[in-house]
Amino acid sequence: xxxxxxxxxxxxxxxxxxxxxxxxxxxxxxxxxxxxxxxxxxxxxxxxxxxxxxxxxxxxxxxxxxxxxxxxxxxxxxxxxxxxxxxxxxxxxxxxxxxxxxxxxxxxxxxxxx
Amino acid sequence: xxxxxxxxxxxxxxxxxxxxxxxxxxxxxxxxxxxxxxxxxxxxxxxxxxxxxxxxxxxxxxxxxxxxxxxxxxxxxxxxxxxxxxxxxxxxxxxxxxxxxxxxxxxxxxx
Numbered sequence: 066x067x068x069x070x071x072x073x074x075x076x077x078x079x080x081x082x083x084x085x086x087x088x089x090x091x092x093x094x095x096x097x098x099x100x101x102x103x104x105x106x107x108x109x110x111x112x113x114x115x116x117x118x119x120x121x122x123x124x125x126x127x128x129x130x131x132x133x134x135x136x137x138x139x140x141x142x143x144x145x146x147x148x149x150x151x152x153x154x155x156x157x158x159x160x161x162x163x164x165x166x167x168x169x170x171x172x173x174x175x176x177x178x179x
Numbered sequence: 180x181x182x183x184x185x186x187x188x189x190x191x192x193x194x195x196x197x198x199x200x201x202x203x204x205x206x207x208x209x210x211x212x213x214x215x216x217x218x219x220x221x222x223x224x225x226x227x228x229x230x231x232x233x234x235x236x237x238x239x240x241x242x243x244x245x246x247x248x249x250x251x252x253x254x255x256x257x258x259x260x261x262x263x264x265x266x267x268x269x270x271x272x273x274x275x276x277x278x279x280x281x282x283x284x285x286x287x288x289x290x
Contacts (some may be wrong), residue, residue: 097279107282155221162276170221
């Protein structure tokens, strides 16, 4: 089944404790991206990647890191989480980001930082 | 950059028709998407417009006017399951080619 998977789905952590949210897609897509979704603010892009070893900042990259060592995986790293990073996070992938290429979203990771 | 505007919330009655508007400003337009998102779930693709006009897909249609920076999503024969957020997303010609999302419109369908 073609899909984007994220782990964990739910996470409660404390300020400053490094964490990684994994994202994997099995559709051989080139483009992958991370979003956070907050009430009243909609989906905001954190980082994106156009291919292996090619990553760039989105609109709200502060406090986050990513890597793209393999085509299928695009982990999101929070080196020192803070309460303002409490949010719902979505990973998404698309074939090439051109034309009618739609984005396929993972199920989301709900993160709480206390 | 882009500026995308949608109404925050709309209500409608089961069986009716509702139109959700989206206006945008972008330096180089390269496509507009509509996604549906049920509460607590991932967004799912509904439609894509890059040329002016109406694209129809079952009960859902999407319209685009590039000169006016305007799109709408039309939902016909509303069902209770259509209660969801509807996200307008615009892709431009610069940068990532990954669309920027508006804040979404929460649609509540009443019996």
